[in-house]
Each structure stands twice: as C-alpha cells, then as structure tokens.
C-alpha cells in the first residue's frame with residue numbers, strides 16, 4: 421500500500437516511511453492510497469467471530485508485505501490482549517468499554533500497535549530510535565506503556581510542570597527502563613513547541629534518529645478501527661449501528677469513518693464534544709474556524725485545532741454535505757456532563773467518566789431526532805477513576821476508589837529530569853543522552 425500526504429498526491433511513501441516520519445514533510449498527514457472494503461458477510465459471522473482474524477485482514481490491507489504475516493499476528497495479539505466489552509444500558513443504548521488496557525484509556529490500542537510496528541522496523545537497524553512526545557496527560561502514559569521495554573527505542577515524554585494530575589504524572593514517571601520523563605518548566609504549548617523545534621533542527625537530526633508518537637501517526641489509527649468491528653459484532657444484530665464518539669483531535673472518529681469505508685454497517689457517527697466545539701460548529705456552518713482551547717472536566721477533549729480534521733477532509737473531498745451525511749455532532753457543558761454522570765448512575769447503576777458522559781448526551785440528542793429506534797453504541801474512552809475529582813463532585817454519596825492499576829503506581833517513586841522551556845537545554849540533554 422502506498423501512502424500520500426493530504427497536501428500532495430504526487431509523492432508516495434511506504435508504510436514504514438509514513439510511520440517513522442509521523443507527519444509528511446510538507447506538513448500534511450499521511451493517508452493510504454485507498455481504503456479497501458473487507459467484504460465481510462456480517463450475517464454469517466455475527467454469531468461466531470474472531471476479532472483477531474478481522475484485525476489481521478485490516479492490517480494486511482494497510483501494511484501489505486512490509487511486515488510479514490507472522491509478525492503482524494504477533495503485533496495484533498499484543499494490541500488485542502485486553503477486551504473491549506459491550507455493556508447494555510438499554511437495547512438502544514450500549515456502552516463499549518475501551519479502557520481495559522494498561523493505562524485505562526482507549527489510547528492504549530493505538531500506542532501498543534504503533535510501538536510494536538516501530539519495534540519491527542528498527543529491530544535490524546544499527547541506530548537507536550528516539551521518540552519525543554509532548555503530553556498534557558493521557559497520551560504520555562499510553563505511549564510510555566506501549567514502548568516500555570522495547571529494545572533500541574528511547575522514549576522522552578515532555579510534560580508541563582504542575583499541569584498534569586498526580587495520577588497522570590505517576591503513570592509515566594514511574595516506569596523507568598527506556599522511558600524518560602522530562603518535566604518542563606512551562607505550559608503544554610511550550611512542550612509541543614520544544615518537540616517541533618527538535619524536529620526542525622537538522623543538526624540534532626543528523627546526530628540522533630528522531631521520531632514522533634503523537635496522535636496523527638497513521639499507525640495509531642489502524643488498530644482503532646478494530647474495536648468498531650468488535651463493537652458492532654457484539655450488538656449481535658444486522659441493522660446499522662449509531663456510534664457516539666467523544667472527540668478531541670478526531671483520531672477516534674477518523675478511525676470509525678475508515679471502518680465504515682471498509683464495510684462496517686454504520687448508520688451515523690455522533691461526534692460528541694465539550695465546550696471546545698470547533699468540529700460541531702464546522703458541521704453546522706460549513707466553515708472551519710480554530711479556537712483557543714478552554715479547560716473542561718473532559719480535558720482529553722480540550723482541543724481547539726483538531727489535528728485529524730485534515731484527514732477527514734481528505735476522505736470526504738472537503739465536501740460538507742458528505743461530512744453531514746455520515747456525522748452528526750453535539751456539544752455539552754461541564755454542568756450537563758455532571759448531570760449525565762448522575763443520571764446514568766441513578767437509572768442504570770453505571771459510572772461513566774466525563775468523556776463517556778458527553779458521548780451519552782450526544783447519543784441521546786441524536787436519537788431524539790430519529791423516527792425509529794436504532795442501536796447506539798457509546799465509546800467509553802477512559803475508566804472513570806482517572807477523573808476521580810469530577811466523579812466525586814457528581815456522586816458525593818458514592819464510595820469511590822481508584823482502579824488498582826492507578827493506586828499501584830501512586831505508591832511507586834517518580835523519576836523525572838527537570839528542564840527549563842529553553843530549546844538549547846533540551847538539545848544539549850538529548851545530544852548527551
């Protein structure tokens with residue numbers, strides 16, 4: 421399979437190039453030459469299916485002969501080593517739990533797959549690979565856990581001092597091994613700028629082999645299509661399903677749209693946003709206007725400039741009517757988020773996290789507009805105990821505790837390297853590593 425930049429369809433790249441570059445040299449995002457329909461017969465497979473077989477089929481379409489089949493099987497085994505079960509609130513409202521991975525968020529699927537793909541590509545190289553990633557919380561822990569222990573790859577996580585939660589910081593500062601946490605005296609934007617500067621520094625790049633692991637990497641999108649198929653098949657019916665997707669950078673939504681192009685029976689995607697509703701407004705007005713992000717309870721969706729929108733635009737030929745045909749979008753406030761958490765706990769005895777709560781609200785709003793009932797699947801993107809302060813606010817009567825995977829790292833000592841937000845300091849550190 422050939423890959424192209426969203427901004428130039430003359431120059432083609434291999435899958436390996438697309439993964440190791442992350443972003444195309446012209447600033448565009450890598451997209452595959454085409455997206456094959458899998459031609460699955462859902463009537464036949466709905467009672468007895470193997471999601472790993474479907475995942476292999478998908479991966480072969482995107483990667484072809486660049487990774488041999490036995491290696492791909494190995495990568496898929498690791499990526500799907502945790503389940504994504506469906507929990508039924510009602511026949512029309514079901515929750516797909518994507519948080520059973522090591523860091524309790526759906527980003528584990530993408531990070532694990534990407535790490536193992538990169539492992540394959542650098543295994544026989546004589547140079548070490550250095551991954552830089554800026555994080556405001558969730559990405560850092562998923563990437564760190566995905567790459568932990570992979571030989572020849574060093575991971576540097578840049579995070580803003582005092583601006584990530586204690587649990588989040590613990591998740592990527594307690595691993596050690598090939599994972600180094602760099603605590604930057606500055607904001608998340610400073611961290612992102614430092615990473616950008618490093619990528620533009622040809623002297624640094626001539627000395628060390630650099631790559632990025634942020635959410636625009638094509639290797640993170642491929643495994644995110646797997647669980648859409650798994651979710652649909654678990655509904656055990658043949659009607660088209662509505663997927664509600666808590667959205668920020670739109671990576672999860674883009675993976676869903678790709679799954680639909682591969683033949684998954686989807687009636688509609690509902691892109692659920694918080695007050696950072698750039699995408700919701702784009703669907704309404706047809707004009708894209710980025711904004712400065714604002715902080716909310718569902719902070720992993722606090723994005724003012726969704727990076728995967730360019731990929732969606734490529735898929736839909738930038739035709740707003742095609743966007744609207746496949747996707748609806750609604751946005752909700754923090755107080756509505758809290759009320760949804762209360763409502764679902766009261767009526768179904770189920771605790772949603774703030775991101776899933778927005779997914780719940782958006783599905784309900786979309787279903788109001790439908791004449792007949794449809795099965796809706798809400799992607800629950802994180803375990804609620806990652807956002808315990810918000811949950812305690814919503815459910816003050818409940819006895820709540822941290823997931824054991826989180827309390828375990830809280831009791832481990834943190835290790836990090838403190839750096840200023842001056843690029844020269846980061847550069848010197850990396851050159852002497």
Ligand SMILES: *Cc1c(COP(=O)(O)O)cnc(C)c1O
Nearest residue numbers: 667668669670671672720801802
């Ligand atoms: C990253 C994240 C999202 C947003 O996903 P995108 O692919 O960026 O749209 C939603 N919920 C949680 C918990 C996340 O960590």
